[in-house]
Amino acid sequence: MYTPPFTISAEAINKIADISRLIERYAIRMEQEDALMLRKANKIKTIHSSLAIEGNTLDEEQVRDIVNGKTVVAPIRQIQEVKNAIATYEQFPHLDAFKESDLLRAHGIMMQALVDNAGQYRRGGVGVFSESGCVHIAPPADRVPYLMADLFEWLSGSSDHLLVRSCVFHYEFEFIHPFADGNGRMGRLWQSLILSRLHPVFEHLPVENMVYANQQQYYDAITASSNAADSGPFIDFMLGEIQKTLEAHKREPIKKVPNKIPNKVPNKLLQAFPEIQSITWSVYLQIAANGHLTTMKMAEILGISDRMVRKHINTLKAKGLITRIGSNKTGHWEVNKI
Incomplete structure (x- = not known):
């Protein structure tokens, strides 16, 4: 060699x-x-x-x-x-x-x-x-x-x-x-x-x-x-x-980012789905606030890639937490009642 x-x-x-x-x-x-x-x-x-x-x-x-x-x-x-x-x-x-x-x-x-x-x-x-x-x-x-x-x-x-x-x-x-x-x-x-x-x-x-x-x-x-x-x-x-x-x-100082997820995601959901990560709940909250947001826009807001947003959406969908209404192009996401 x-x-x-x-x-x-x-x-x-x-x-x-x-x-x-x-x-x-x-x-x-x-x-x-x-x-x-x-x-x-x-x-x-x-x-x-x-x-x-x-x-x-x-x-x-x-x-x-x-x-x-x-x-x-x-x-x-x-x-x-x-x-x-x-x-x-x-x-x-x-x-x-x-x-x-x-x-x-x-x-x-x-x-x-x-x-x-x-x-x-x-x-x-x-x-x-x-x-x-x-x-x-x-x-x-x-x-x-x-x-x-x-x-x-x-x-x-x-x-x-x-x-x-x-x-x-x-x-x-x-x-x-x-x-x-x-x-x-x-x-x-x-x-x-x-x-x-x-x-x-x-x-x-x-x-x-x-x-x-x-x-x-x-x-x-x-x-x-x-x-x-x-x-x-x-x-x-x-x-x-x-x-x-x-x-x-x-040596970089940690920027204190308040963890608002526990205050916004109902406790019953947090208890029912303990395996879901915080960032996935962040995507959930974005959809709950505006189901018409594109994955690209959510990626910009959350500071992650568009691909990762889609991955978290698939997790939420698989858990039955969200549903797609309409087509991929013109439709929107809705949060399901659990």
């Missing part, structure tokens, strides 16, 4: 130990009552930062508006980039970090309507350029399928720590530059996806926001690894970014 060249420094070993400790503290942080708002805020930061690194000029507020379905006046391509990123990150729970086919599928979503060959490896040569000129010539296009197959075989078969594997994959991915466009945002997405195998909190940890704040050091680390023919410098850099991100978020 092919093994990418990398060295694990003493610094990296110390960071892995510290990150492992911080992950559990962040996981506890994500169980607090404002976690839904924090996850949504982190999602917006992640999308904004990853695209900003690639030259998208929309600010965080504009990205938030697009996430919330609002109209934004901006270049069409940049809006499309944000919409594609939203759709791709919505697929996060359904993507397998170890499947090459899922990488191609995710690229197809991320680059839809932006490139002609979205979801396919490049068919021509590419290089990475800076103001001073070309800094990297990627391997020939005919080698890309073999290089990527080797990389995925190593990723799934290696016994190295997932923190290390995620960094090595990220660097090797950028070195191969398998796509005609979108390599940067896909490399960062895939590292987060690999890390989510280590712990689910990495789905909501905006490492990319930290990379954006240290963009030059990110590129310097890639260059240093290329010059050394060893991804060790990049491993050190990315582990440092993950460590700093976890440190920053463990």
